[in-house]
Amino acid sequence: MRYADVSYWLETAGDLTPRPPLDGSIEADVAILGAGYTGLWTAYALLEAEPSLRVLVIERDIAGYGASGRNGGWCSSDAGASLGLLMRRFGRERARAAQLALYAAVDDVGRVADVEGIDAQFRKGGQLHVARGEAQVPVLRAAHDEFVRAGFEDRYALLDRAALAERIKIRDGAAAMYTPECAVLQPGTLARGLALAVERRGARVVEQTEVTGWEAGAEPVVRTTRGDVRCDTLVLAGEAYLSQLPGMRRALLPVYSLIVLTEPISDEQWRAVGWEQHECVASMRLTVDYLSRTADGRILVGGRGAPYAFASRMTEKLSHHAPTHAMLRAMLSEWFPALRGVRFTHAWGGAVGIPRDFIPSIHFDRRTGIAGAHGYTGHGVAFANLAGRALAGLITGRHTELSALPFVGHRSRKWEVEPLRWIGVRGVQVGLARVDAHRAHSRRPARRTLVERVAQH
Ligand SMILES: Cc1cc2nc3c(=O)[nH]c(=O)nc-3n(C[C@H](O)[C@H](O)[C@H](O)COP(=O)(O)OP(=O)(O)OC[C@H]3O[C@@H](n4cnc5c(N)ncnc54)[C@H](O)[C@@H]3O)c2cc1C
Numbered sequence: 150m151r152y153a154d155v156s157y158w159l160e161t162a163g164d165l166t167p168r169p170p171l172d173g174s175i176e177a178d179v180a181i182l183g184a185g186y187t188g189l190w191t192a193y194a195l196l197e198a199e200p201s202l203r204v205l206v207i208e209r210d211i212a213g214y215g216a217s218g219r220n221g222g223w224c225s226s227d228a229g230a231s232l233g234l235l236m237r238r239f240g241r242e243r244a245r246a247a248q249l250a251l252y253a254a255v256d257d258v259g260r261v262a263d264v265e266g267i268d269a270q271f272r273k274g275g276q277l278h279v280a281r282g283e284a285q286v287p288v289l290r291a292a293h294d295e296f297v298r299a300g301f302e303d304r305y306a307l308l309d310r311a312a313l314a315e316r317i318k319i320r321d322g323a324a325a326m327y328t329p330e331c332a333v334l335q336p337g338t339l340a341r342g343l344a345l346a347v348e349r350r351g352a353r354v355v356e357q358t359e360v361t362g363w364e365a366g367a368e369p370v371v372r373t374t375r376g377d378v379r380c381d382t383l384v385l386a387g388e389a390y391l392s393q394l395p396g397m398r399r400a401l402l403p404v405y406s407l408i409v410l411t412e413p414i415s416d417e418q419w420r421a422v423g424w425e426q427h428e429c430v431a432s433m434r435l436t437v438d439y440l441s442r443t444a445d446g447r448i449l450v451g452g453r454g455a456p457y458a459f460a461s462r463m464t465e466k467l468s469h470h471a472p473t474h475a476m477l478r479a480m481l482s483e484w485f486p487a488l489r490g491v492r493f494t495h496a497w498g499g500a501v502g503i504p505r506d507f508i509p510s511i512h513f514d515r516r517t518g519i520a521g522a523h524g525y526t527g528h529g530v531a532f533a534n535l536a537g538r539a540l541a542g543l544i545t546g547r548h549t550e551l552s553a554l555p556f557v558g559h560r561s562r563k564w565e566v567e568p569l570r571w572i573g574v575r576g577v578q579v580g581l582a583r584v585d586a587h588r589a590h591s592r593r594p595a596r597r598t599l600v601e602r603v604a605q606h
Contacts, residue, residue: 152211156219157410157495158337165341167211170357171375177205177353179544180371180380182360184208185217186529187522188386189343190537193261196350198545204352205380206344207373209359209390213340216388219468219499220530221408221439221451223429224258225276226251226330228556229526230507233295238508239555245299247554252304252330254535258339259332261534265349267342269334270444274427276331279313281321281484284588285433292433293326304328317424319484331429333441336530362395365517382513382544385521388529389500392461399563400504402574405455405467406437406527407498409477411491413446421487434588435581437527438480448488450477453527454582455498457574460567468498501527504561511536511556513543520544524561 152165159165179195181188184206192204208214228235228251235244255273262269280289289307296305306327308316313325344354359374363383371378385391389403414422424430424442431439438452454473458464474496482489504510504524509532513520520543522536539551551557564570 150210152214155214156337156408156497156499158222158335159213159218160495162213162218162335162337162341165211168354168356171207171355171373171378174376175205175378176203177378177380178203179205179382179384180369180378181206181384181386182371183215183386183388183390184212184340184344184354184356185215185386185388186340186343186533187388187536188384189340189347190534191384191386191522191540192347192352192537193343193350194538194541195544196347196352198541198547200351204347205378206347206352206354207358207360207371207378208354208356211356212344212354213337215390216499216501216529217340217533218337219408219497220336221449222334222336222441222443222530223276223439224255224271224332224334224530225429225528226255226328226531227528228532229503229509229524229528231292231295232299234507235555236295236299241299243555246550247556248299248301250535250551250554251531254531255330255332257538258334258531258534261346262334262339262342265342265346267339267346269339269342271332271334272427272444273329273332274429275327275329277313277316277428277430278326279319279322279430279432280324281319281432281434282589283323286324288433289324289326304330315423316426316428317430318422318487319430320486327428333427333429334530335444360394363519365519367518369518380518382518382520384540384544385519385523388523388525389463389502391502391523393463398461399566400561401502401524402457402564402570403461403463403500404453404457404503405470405498406451406453406501407455407468407470407473407477408449408451408496409474409493410443410450410495411448411481411488412494414448414488414491418488418491419446422485434585436578436585440484447494448481448491450480452477452480457571457578459571461570463500467500469496470498473498501525505564506561508559508561509536509556510559510561511539511543511554512558512560513540
């Protein structure tokens with residue numbers, strides 16, 4: 150496999166030559182499955198807490214091969230679960246604590262990139278949730294109300310049509326909510342740079358080594374294609390890929406999220422669009438759409454649309470689902486008529502991991518020696534930083550306020566068995582797409598539909 154073809158981010162992230170694989174059976178204090186953000190932030194925080202720990206990161210492909218090297222580059226303070234859902238499940242105070250920890254995580258990503266000399270192109274330009282058309286305005290207001298109810302009104306400003314147009318000229322931009330609590334970054338250089346940073350701190354990263362199973366217990370044994378690893382703790386940091394492992398098949402739903410990228414846009418075209426502050430932008434569409442400005446002057450358009458595959462099958466073909474890529478390309482000129490005719494140079498995708506209740510989990514059981522964090526529902530860039538620091542605290546016994554976050558120890562219920570899972574998930578995917586299509590043509594404020602209630606997060 151040519152790893153540079155995985156995404157534009159990896160293509161432009163420097164040397165991708167795989168590190169040597171594991172060479173026979175060994176011992177480690179902490180073994181980590183997966184060299185994405187979760188695994189690497191955990192290794193980083195562990196070695197910061199206890200520099201003498203023997204930390205081994207085991208990666209099947211190369212560091213950043215998974216979602217961490219493919220994502221939309223939003224380092225956002227949104228969790229996969231909305232603040233409203235967190236308040237309903239855990240109460241206002243615990244939901245507030247979670248949200249404050251996420252604000253801090255956004256900044257910590259930028260801080261560490263800086264300290265470690267990682268060229269992650271971190272730029273904190275904030276985030277705009279845009280109501281495209283009157284039908285999306287009530288959904289936007291409801292989202293704003295949640296932040297007000299939690300006491301974060303000072304961080305979320307409602308913008309009317311004119312104030313939005315001053316920032317960015319989006320066709321049908323009826324209103325928006327702006328928050329400064331979001332940055333944009335280059336995901337690939339962040340993942341690759343973090344792998345080097347943990348190595349500098351003493352971790353060993355092995356690539357081209359697949360974990361095939363493990364035995365839990367006082368001294369877990371991790372089985373890999375290149376030998377066994379005896380350790381005190383095994384950290385499962387494989388996000389959507391965990392759904393392919395024995396015993397985890399119903400823990401997460403792998404759903405493909407896709408991206409297209411334009412050529413660099415001319416100065417004249419940028420003037421027609423505005424967007425000088427490089428905000429991350431999304432509409433209130435239910436099937437997810439988002440746009441960002443890259444450091445080299447391109448526009449990234451992302452969204453969902455690839456159908457869930459029966460029995461949670463994961464295949465690279467779904468990263469290249471042609472109708473979804475075509476829909477994303479068409480979105481650019483729908484949003485910005487002035488950009489009609491702009492060329493697209495790249496298209497890729499990857500899987501996000503969705504837990505049954507949309508709430509991410511961070512867990513450690515000293516009895517079984519198994520730890521992990523997963524279930525970010527496509528919002529893992531900042532969350533994985535928080536999860537890594539929380540896991541390091543749990544594993545080393547140096548508890549911080551992160552140990553009390555509602556995600557810690559949270560267990561989502563399992564997804565349904567097949568074929569019920571496929572029928573339900575496809576039903577929701579098709580239903581949400583229909584509601585979006587209807588609202589796109591409706592001039593009236595929308596009412597909340599049944600399918601939204603079912604899929605609420
Ligand atoms: C297209 C796309 C766009 C996204 N956009 C955003 C965004 O803009 N903002 C945001 O916050 N989040 C976004 N996300 C989600 C975010 O990228 C993820 O939540 C985050 O990267 C998850 O990190 P991770 O380390 O847990 O998992 P991953 O990055 O997927 O890492 C898991 C690693 O485990 C390895 N692995 C899997 N199985 C094994 C095995 N058996 N043995 C050894 N290694 C194994 C994989 O190769 C992989 O490298 C997006 C995701 C996708 C796919």
